[in-house]
Amino acid sequence: MKPGSKNGNISDVLIKKNIKPSYQRIKVFEYLLGTDSHPTVEQIYSDLVNEIPTLSKATIYNTLNLFEGAQLARVITIEENETRYDACIEEHGHFKCENCGKIYDFPVNLDNLVSGNGILENFKVNEKNIYFKGICSKCLNNKSNKQEGKNGTGK
Amino acid sequence: MKPGSKNGNISDVLIKKNIKPSYQRIKVFEYLLGTDSHPTVEQIYSDLVNEIPTLSKATIYNTLNLFEGAQLARVITIEENETRYDACIEEHGHFKCENCGKIYDFPVNLDNLVSGNGILENFKVNEKNIYFKGICSKCLNNKSNKQEGKNGTGK
DNA sequence: TATATATTTATAAAGATTATAATTTTGTAA
DNA sequence: TTACAAAATTATAATCTTTATAAATATATA
Structure with a gap:
């Protein structure tokens, strides 16, 4: 290219x-x-x-x-x-590691959430967002080490 | 009470x-x-x-x-x-109407999203959030009227 | 009642975003 | 090419949200 x-x-x-x-x-x-x-x-x-x-x-x-x-x-x-x-506009979720601060993408399909969901059925949904927080596998493996990398909270 | x-x-x-x-x-x-x-x-x-x-x-x-x-x-x-x-701590989604600004709760179960999702399987998920945006049914019905209620963008 | 501790308050400080006006760049037509 | 108009960028100020700090108040305990 x-x-x-x-x-x-x-x-x-x-x-x-x-x-x-x-x-x-x-x-x-x-x-x-x-x-x-x-x-x-x-x-x-x-x-x-x-x-x-x-x-x-x-x-x-x-x-x-x-x-x-x-x-x-x-x-x-x-x-x-x-x-x-x-x-990226295509639908995907985000996972933020509370230890290292990194944000990961993960695939997700939310269509089935909307159909069959009482209240949403009469709504016009323009945008769907999903995000999780927790500890990523890398930090889980390093959990014996006190703190690997900088944390992402900024507080 | x-x-x-x-x-x-x-x-x-x-x-x-x-x-x-x-x-x-x-x-x-x-x-x-x-x-x-x-x-x-x-x-x-x-x-x-x-x-x-x-x-x-x-x-x-x-x-x-x-x-x-x-x-x-x-x-x-x-x-x-x-x-x-x-x-409320229990798991539920939020829908924000882009016209009137109101935020609605809707029921949601995200467990099945985690299990079977490649990348997340090795992560520790502490918190799950989901929010949609769009137009609520009330505003959809009133869409002939120019603008019902104040919008919620604050911008 | 004293005294120590925790909470609240008022204010200042920090950080993020937007607004404004001046400068620079770009595009167009003579 | 030059002159002009419109748009984009820049620098700066202003605004807004949140946090930090220190003084004042309230609470608990001995």
């Missing part, structure tokens, strides 16, 4: 959504597509500012809100005060 | 969790138990400050964090910047 064509593809996606493919927007979208870490605004900014020294955090906010409105990205709300973004 | 015994019961629940049943704590817990509106900190505060004129918002935060730690209440994270609280 050549860099040129890659950018071309990203541009096309943005254009299809009526979003002008500016340099910053392409970089942000590229960043989201290239990670599965569900980054926060802070993480996106601090990584990209190396490449784009003039980058402003307001641009990250503007861009992400734009992408969200165009359904190119979605917000992952797991902890308060920790808005994360995910480029 | 007499008021005296009601407060007595609430006190007992707090005491069982090693939480001293102060006047403010009883009032907050009573408030949570008496509503299904999944209130924000702001809503809890502004309602209770009528009864308790000296009440401080910091007390609400302290108390809710205390309850959360004792598993007497849980945080509902649906929108960013809108932490809501629910006194």
